[in-house]
Amino acid sequence: MKTASKILVLTAAALAAVILGIGVGSVFIPPGDVGTILICNLFGHPIPETIDPVYPGLVMNMRLPRVLMAFFTGAALSMSGTVMQSVLRNPLASPFSLGVSAGAGLGAALVMVLGISSGILGAFLLPAVSLAFALGTVILVVGFATRMDKNLSNTTIVLIGMVVSLFCNAIMSMLSTLSPINAQRISLWTLGSFSMKEWNQVFILAPVTVLGILFFLHYAREMDVMTFGEEQAQALGVDMKRMKWLLIGAVAVLTGTATAFVGIIGFVDLIAPHVVRRFFGASHRKVIPASALFGGTFMVLCDLASRTLTPPREIPIGSITALIGAPFFIYIYFAGRRR
């Protein structure tokens, strides 16, 4: 199958997952009705009277923003994973290797424990502080790595990232222990959730993710060269230090933004690049858009499972991504190896 056909299949799967995600829940909305509501809203047409009057509000105000947040979060995390694995030339690397999640978690925990509030930022205070901490952690990690190793080698980045992550996690654990009232809230935040997501959050994450795709596509060839190692990449003409700063910075913004809104969701950033490479090869021109589509679809389905498997309780999304992702990844990986 050609790349264009594979991308079309993935896009169709993503659309199907989105419609399924919107339709399935405590109130089932038939896919046809979901499609009609979406099209009517998109083109400003009145909703036909044949559709239950409860559905449009449910779709447009609750289900759609939640599903879109899941899709863009999955897309952002998967792309970031792909980029980090190429930049660090390590198949086990992820944006969280840089300390993004630990930094974001620490920021969120501080806001909860200290009870900080802001009139201007309102509900955006926690995501804003969380994003600031995520970016600050990455700047700390890369800055530290640069001071210790002028060449900014991959091993140094991963090692410093690990140490800073553990340090942030330790402070977060201390905060949880010192403030038992907030311990459960902190714990739930670190497991991630798409509950109560609103349009204003989608309007931030969606453009950041789309810009991320364009940015990474612009540097696709550089990333291809970088996967062959630092020395070879430099010999082929890539300014490694500049590229590492640019790409790591973009990953930090993308992952930091997603994490700030939905909490820490692991696994998708690790498995999506491997699954996509199995079908699309390693060229980043194909892998970047395919990772975004696959990661988004996967996250929408995981969110669907998290809220429908044990109603009315929601299973933390981080657990679902690992529960579904682990066996799926092993199947894809070993099926590919057998071929």
Add this chain to the structure above:
Amino acid sequence: MLEVKQLSCGYDDYPVVKNVSFSVKEGQRLCIMGPNGCGKTTLLRAVSGLLPYKGQVSICGKNLQELSRKEAARSIALMSQITSVYFSYTVYETVLLGRYAHTNGGAFSRTTEQDRQIVLNSMARTGILDLKDRMITELSGGQLQRVFLARTFAQSPKIILLDEPTNHLDLKYQVELVEDLKAWTAEKGRCAVGVLHDVNLALDFADTILLLENGQVRAFSPAKEFDLSMLSEVYQMDVGGYMRRSLKRWE
């Protein structure tokens, strides 16, 4: 084409190469020889701009330190010792990356017909055209080495630096690689510098020899005038005796 003056470099303030000077003219093939740890690879890394150095390196009359990475890569290519590959690119995609320094980059830049031809010619030159669509993760070490050599050719540099390029190659391909390099340097405006351990291969490849000992130049002379007895001193073994024993077996 390549002029190195009083070059010193090393790692973490530990000097490995000390005050090395040499030059390579158009059409020349220089072989750097010397025992392990004498600074051959370090010298190649510095000359290709991958390692900071003191002294001066001029490529076609231009100071290497004043060139951007892309500009440098258009003039000088380094084929390093083989490293493991983690991601599955096809052989064609891998060789095409050699054209990186000649492209403007960007999301929608397309491969030109000229780039495609250069890549296919480089693959034909190294005998890997039949592997074009194979994944590099499926190749043997020798096949992979030829893919990287093709990528080096596709870079269209004026100077090629090769760090033990015959690693992983069987005897036939070692000889073919040397012949390929001879043919490549014979074309206008090109020269090559290689690190080779096999004395026979080195003497076949090179028209000039640079012998290093403890990071310093022990000898720099045309291959025909090179005093082979110096090898025994530098390697601290009877190189001539070893060669003669080998020859006797053949006779």
